Amino acid sequence: MATILFITCNLKPVENSSSQTAAKVFLEAYLQYNSNDVIDFIDVYRDPIQRIDIDVLSGWDKLLKGHDFNALTRDEQKKILRINRAADQFAAADKYVFVTPMWNLSFPAELKVYIDSVCVAGKTFRYTEEGPKGLLNGSGKKCLHIHASGGFHYGKEEDHSVPYLKAVMNFMGIKNFEAVVIEGMDAFPHMREEIMEKGCNACRQVAAQF
Ligand SMILES: Cc1cc2nc3c(=O)[nH]c(=O)nc-3n(C[C@H](O)[C@H](O)[C@H](O)COP(=O)(O)O)c2cc1C
Secondary structure: OOEEEEEEOOOOOHHHOHHHHHHHHHHHHHHHHOOOOEEEEEEOOOOOOOOOOHHHHHHHHHHHOOOOHHHOOHHHHHHHHHHHHHHHHHHHOOEEEEEEEOEOOEOOHHHHHHHHHHOOEOOOEEEEOOEEEEOOOOOOOEEEEEEEEOOOOOOOOOOOOHHHHHHHHHHOOOOEEEEEEEEOOOOOHHHHHHHHHHHHHHHHHHHHHO
16 A cells, blocks of 8 residues: 655645646546555645744754754744655655646745645755765655646756756655646637547556556
8 A cells, every 4th residue: 555645836726736637637547556554635725834934944943953853943943843854755655746726937825835844854865975866765755746838848958847846856856757748728719628638648557456
């Protein structure tokens, strides 16, 4: 039995969202093959995600200098505990599904806030003399990114969504990464149905072996 973190990042209801519609198809197909898996949903817009703010930074700094956790201010303690909880939940998952819209050549900023809350030294990566090393490697973890964009960016230098997510997962040690990119629905509205069908079929295919 695997645990999946299913991370969405969208203000729209599912029926108005291309990425979430395709993700729903993925999940339904996936559960047919893996009915006992546990799915933990994170909605980075609606769930409280702890931002890295001045309390988090000053608390980390004090801990690095050898201060006891109890010596931190109440806010520092509270916020660091929230970050640690998010990072622990992330580290404990077996599989990750990110579902995002393209916004201005990347995904919405709320997802970056979430990523910052789980990239925690000592939990998902560590510093070594040769530079940072991912701690989530070697455990068969895998990641799927389902991403929708109105125009065409995938594979171009301007795309900061899929390549960034792939890089940051790799940074934490998760090298098994694949993407389903659904693009061009706004550029070619007359082809919307065809594009969506292709994206949903790709999701069904990935679900069979994810
Ligand atoms: C604020 C905003 C910014 C957007 N920026 C881009 C963009 O840079 N490139 C693009 O191709 N589409 C852009 N779009 C269009 C969305 O990528 C498109 O509507 C896509 O279907 C969003 O996925 P969703 O339907 O799952 O929300 C943008 C849409 C919004 C609302």
